[in-house]
Amino acid sequence: MALSDGDNKIRRELRIHERLDDLRADLADYIAEISDASVQARGVFSIAISGGSLIGLLGKLLEAPYNKIMDWSKWYVFWADERVVAKDHADSNYKLARDGLLSKVPVISSHVNSINDSVSAEEAADDYEFVIRQLVKTRVVSVSEVSDCPKFDLILLGLGPDGHVASLFPNHSALNEREVWVTFVTDSPKPPPERITFTLPVINSASNVAVVVTGDSKAEAVHLAIDDVGPDYPVIPVKMVQPATGKLVWFLDNLAASKLDDSSLIK
Numbered sequence: 001m002a003l004s005d006g007d008n009k010i011r012r013e014l015r016i017h018e019r020l021d022d023l024r025a026d027l028a029d030y031i032a033e034i035s036d037a038s039v040q041a042r043g044v045f046s047i048a049i050s051g052g053s054l055i056g057l058l059g060k061l062l063e064a065p066y067n068k069i070m071d072w073s074k075w076y077v078f079w080a081d082e083r084v085v086a087k088d089h090a091d092s093n094y095k096l097a098r099d100g101l102l103s104k105v106p107v108i109s110s111h112v113n114s115i116n117d118s119v120s121a122e123e124a125a126d127d128y129e130f131v132i133r134q135l136v137k138t139r140v141v142s143v144s145e146v147s148d149c150p151k152f153d154l155i156l157l158g159l160g161p162d163g164h165v166a167s168l169f170p171n172h173s174a175l176n177e178r179e180v181w182v183t184f185v186t187d188s189p190k191p192p193p194e195r196i197t198f199t200l201p202v203i204n205s206a207s208n209v210a211v212v213v214t215g216d217s218k219a220e221a222v223h224l225a226i227d228d229v230g231p232d233y234p235v236i237p238v239k240m241v242q243p244a245t246g247k248l249v250w251f252l253d254n255l256a257a258s259k260l261d262d263s264s265l266i267k
């Protein structure tokens, strides 16, 4: 079921699937379409991914026809957030994506932009921003017309039950960061504590943002983010994902969508 929120200032679409396999297929189609359009328009595709359950939901990209039709050589891969651990550590978002996706498709290894894992979280955030700045200069990553931020072709976000996206956690000062593109946290409420993360201005400058959510543990966060809950409820981080000119698509399974108000479903 695909629903567009035409009245909302944010260009938002809800894609709700009963079967996980259908969600995976729809997500793969969506990524393939944006990849094709970006390669046609700019010659490259810049995609920032997250960690967690998202990676397992990208599995269709490894299957026909996607593994054959995708122009993998044009992909430039980034992380919307990363845990500051060694690349072979079980908590590494890079390792998760490498093992689950990137090592199985012909993405060019020099196009895979992982963080420097041998420095502090603060330095890793600075380094990562520097890497992105170089690629903005060469237009591998576009630049936003409305901010001085990079404009990724696509940012894929997961969602925590507390409403966090990337490593932007509820009530954390990183949510207020407006100056830098990549910031760091050393006190993440979810282990491991040290992380780097895209800031909200960067996420909201992307051409396309997808929030991919499955499972009933996240249904309350989905409700708080999408339904018109009024001022008595907390504004959780995912609700601050409001692309300025880009398009926001939610991929939900029935469980994650189970607490949505009917009024959100009939728009």
Ligand SMILES: O=C1O[C@H](COP(=O)(O)O)[C@@H](O)[C@H](O)[C@H]1O
Pocket (backbone or CB within 6 Å): 050, 051, 052, 053, 054, 081, 082, 083, 093, 157, 158, 159, 160, 161, 164, 165, 166, 167, 190
């Ligand atoms: O810690 C993180 O959590 C979120 C959500 O993960 P999930 O396993 O509940 O889907 C993830 O999107 C983020 O990249 C990761 O660092």
